Each structure stands twice: as structure tokens, then as C-alpha cells.
Amino acid sequence: MKIRGFRIELGEIEAILGQHPQVQAVVAIVREDTPGDKRLVAYITSQPSATPTSNELRQYLKEKLPDYMVPSAFVLLETLPLTPSGKVDRRALPAPSDRTSSDTIVLPRNPVEVMLSQIWSTILKLNLVGVKDNFFDLGGHSLLAPYLMAQLKEHFGKDIPLTTLFENPTIEQLAIVLQKGVDTFSNSPLVAIQSMGEHPPLFCVPGAGGYPFYLYNLARCLPKDQPLYSFQANYDKQKLVSMTSVEEKATRYIQAMQTVQPQGPYFLAGHSFGGKIAYEMALQLLDRGEEVALLAILDTTAPAAIPRSYLELLDKLDVASWMISFDYSMKAVYGKELNLDAEQLRSLAPEAQVQYVLDSLKMADLLPPDAEPSYLSEVLEIYRAESMTVYVPELFYPVPISLFRSSDVFAVDESEISDPELLEYSKFFREKALGWDAFSSRPVDVHCVPGNHVTILRLPHVQVLAERLNACIQQVHLTIKNRELTLFG
Secondary structure: OEEOOEEOOHHHHHHHHOOOOOEEEEEEEEEEEEOOEEEEEEEEEEOOOOOOOHHHHHHHHHOOOOHHHOOOEEEEOOOOOEOOOOOEOHHHOOOOOOOOOOOOOOOOOOHHHHHHHHHHHHHHOOOOOOOOOEOOOOOOOOOOHHHHHHHHHHHHOOOOOHHHHHHOOEHHHHHHHHHOOOOOOOOOOEEEEEOOOOOOOEEEEOOOOOOHHHHHHHHHHOOOOOOEEEEOOOOOHHHOOOOOOHHHHHHHHHHHHOOOOOOOOEEEEEEOHHHHHHHHHHHHHHHOOOOEEEEEEEOOOOOOOOOHHHHHHHHOOOHHHHHHHHHHHHHHHHOOOOOOOHHHHHOOOHHHHHHHHHHHHHHOOOOOOOOOHHHHHHHHHHHHHHHOOOOOOOOOOOOOOEEEEEOOOOOOOHHHOOOHHHHHHHHHHHOOOOOHHHHOOOOOEEEEEOOOOOHHHOOOHHHHHHHHHHHHHHHHHHHHHHHHHHHHO
């Protein structure tokens, strides 16, 4: 077989892979799922005792074979498909569609990495690309590299020489190159988590802290033609105090959203604190005469006055306590162990505290290596301000609400609550609709999804959330289509 002018010995690849101690059986083939694009793919079954990752197999082969004989994809199967005569049925081997679940993936952590991951996924025909993955290890080659350079020019307005790609072959490295001399985090709060697709975008507001990249898995689990945008609360520090109200955030987010979609109908969603911002966005849009086709609230209690005693308790927390709380939230959202030493943190000076938390987040791959202390300081300030924000809507337009609430609900022991205001506030957690009935124009459409407040947006639970959210979106599309057919015959 020949690929890009090189003669490929499939039997030699199979023989060497078969010597790997964790490989039980293997077959290598050349696929051409897209006309003109031949790919070398290896299919393996593993030994019962251990399962190798794609990266391990790739490195193993690189030590024994030239690069052009290293498969661009490895597919792990429970058994190889066989013909009636007992031979491997090569026609029944599935097309590679994603990475193996055992691979360690570092998801995008800023808008530049998000955009690069989308470009790489399209070029390499992979559903999931990590920011530490090597372009050439994933099947990139000299014929695809110029196309990648053209995409970088189109999206970033920069002419990047091919040598730069060879010197910086990962998304993480290339993002740092692209950001040199440019403000890493632009003034616009809009972040394109998934920009491809012809359907109207879903605009999803993240929780406290305005750090939207944990929504990446939600975008991946929605259909490929469903765009998803989010928002990052990166304001000027001088404007931080005046921009922490829900109403002002909603206004700013609408302005950014309308650069992508000037008119409705709009599809909105919000998780945690972001659910309240999404609701306020819906009110402001309705007040302007726009249509809100869907408002999806992701495990958020309805707007209510937060008890004064609770706010006083938060106000007494020192900076170190807020950092610990933020670090814990990041750990919960991303499922990473940060190993933060609270006693050591409190012993440091303020600037050293920020650096300590920054290093912790970088070591966990939750921030890129070029993230500055000033960025973390801003995010921490926003997180603290949003955690203490009281939101009682000034406008009121009943709007249909779809609520996706977690099945693993944190139990509140009301017998231990002595404060009457806190006791009244806790009642929202007992209600099926989390208090949203008073704000909806019809009975709240409640969907109970697996996981807790955080894990509903992590794999594997996010797959169920995405499936049910997409069903709601499709139902709205059908309603709009039927309405148009009725109006225009």
C-alpha cells in the first residue's frame, strides 16, 4: 500500500504492535473515508490486565518504525469483527471517530485555544483534540499543514510560517505564539465554544467567576451542527464594581451576542449563577420586542433576596478564603486534584498568594502556561463579587422556562438553621421547579438529569444533559417551522 508516496507494510506494523505487552490482537488498514484522503488506522484488542492509550502505542511504534508508518488513529475494540470463515472482516471495521477514553485530554482554557481546537478537529477529522496533542502525532502531515496555516491567517489575521508549526506543534504552544503582542483576552465577553453549524446558536452563560471553558464538553455532546457560544466576564478593574450587577452583565452580553445574531428568535441557557443572568437577558430582549425561543436554566434557583446574615458571613471572609473557595470550585468543575495547602496559602503575602494559586491551576492544566497573575486576580475579584450579588428582577415578562436540575441534590438539614431568613431561603431547594414557577409563563418544563450541581456538565453525565437539551431545541425548531407554515401557507 502507498500513502502520500510512501510504501506502507501493513504486516510489519501489525507484527510490531502485536509485540506490545498490552496488545492482544491487531489489524492495520488504509482507509479512505473522504475521497483522496488516505489514512493509516490500527485496530487493537487489549490484554485483560491493561489497556494501552493511543499515545503509548504511537510512541512505542515511533521507536521502531519511520513516522510515515505510524498510524494516524488507533481504535480500541472489544473483539475484532470476523467473517463466517473466521478471518478478520476488514470491511466491518468502524471508522475512527474519537479518542479512546483512556487518553488524557487537556481541554481548551481560553478563546484562542478553543478556536485552534475547532480548526484542528475539522482538519484532522477528530471529534476531540487536547491542547497538549501534537498535530503530527494526530495524523497531520505536510499536505495538511499549509491548510492549517491558511486557517490561522483567516481566523487570527497572522501569517505563520510552517517552521513555526514544526517548532510549536501543540495547540498550547501555538496559542502562545499567536497571542504574542496581542491582548490574550479581548474586550468582548463573547467566546465561541463551537462556532460551526447552520442552526441558530445557543448562548450559554457560565457560573460565578465567568470562566466558560468548562462548557466545552456540553458543546461536544450536542450535534455538530449546533453552535454554542458563551461569555467571559473580563472587565476593566476600574469598571468591575459597576459591572457586577446582573442587569449590567445581561446588557453587555446581549450587545456581544447580537454581533453574531442581530435578531431573534434567541436560544439562551445559563448554569448556576449564569442562570440568573440568562433570565435577565431574556427579560431585556422581550422588553425590546425580541423573541426568546428557549430559556434553559441549568440547576439554578430562582431569583430571590439572599439573606442578610449570609451576605454578612461572606463579607467577613478573607482573601485567602475566597481563593480556597475558587480553587475548590475549579476542582469540582474540572475534576482535578489541586492539592492546595490552606495553611501555607494563608502564611503568604497577598501577591504570593495569587502566584501560589496560579501555579496550582497551571499544574492542573486549568490555565495555560502563559497566564499572568493579573488575569487570575481579575477572575478572583469577579468570582467574589458574583458570589455576593443579590438579584431581584426589575422587569417582569413571563417567559417559558425549561429547567434542568441535578438528581444528586445537596441535602439541607433545616433543623440546624436558626436564622428565619436562611430557613425561608432554603425552601427553594425543596421545590421541584427550584422557585421558577413564579417567573414562567407556563408550568416549568422540569428535566431531572444525572449528577450533582457541577458534574451534570462533566462526562459522562453531560451526555444526558446534552441529549435532553437538544430535544428541547429541536422541539422549538419544529414549533417555529409549524408557525411559519401556518402564517405563509
